Amino acid sequence: MVDETIKKGDKIQVMYTGYLEDGSVFDSNEGKEALSFEVGAGRIIKGFDDAVIGMKIGESKSITVKPEEAYGERHEEMVIKLPKTQFQGEEIKEGMMVSSNNGMQATVVSVNENDVTLDFNFPLAGKTLKFDIKIVAIN
Structure with missing residues (x-):
């Protein structure tokens, strides 16, 4: 359904671009296949996972994800x-x-x-990340 909102357990497809605080792009699927995942299954960073809940097909938004909801702090x-x-x-x-x-x-x-x-820290550990996301499908 077009007006259906995303909830935990939904399988969705999103287009996204991820930026560092300085505006440089660290990841994007623009021009590629949509990212498919089950919401709330823990397969992507928590801040991104939580941000899509309540969104609808075709909806876009920009989010900021703190390190503790992304790849954690640096050690x-x-x-x-x-x-x-x-x-x-x-x-x-x-x-x-x-x-x-x-x-x-x-x-x-x-x-x-x-x-x-x-x-040995993950390269994005300790970084605040920004994402532009667009919901493509709810399966």
Whole structure:
């Protein structure tokens, strides 16, 4: 139904663009397939999930999601320094992504003669996110 409003348990399709506070786009499905998910199932960030409740097909809105309802706060204990010798044979550069032996992803924060500093926080942790969302379908 066109005037049906979204509630928990609905399967919906949305178009979205996600922005950082500085206005730069970090993710978008514009020109791609709509994002499909079940509302309230915990498959997307809480702030986005909660924001679609009560919306209707064709409705658009802009939302702001605080870190605690997105990817959480940054944790400084997840930034570690390792001896550069652990990366022998690899060309490590600042900004690149590396995987630990257990499969965790980290961003290389800095490299010097002796050490490599890695950040195991999710790249969007600690950030306030903004989204433009449009409801495409309620299934």
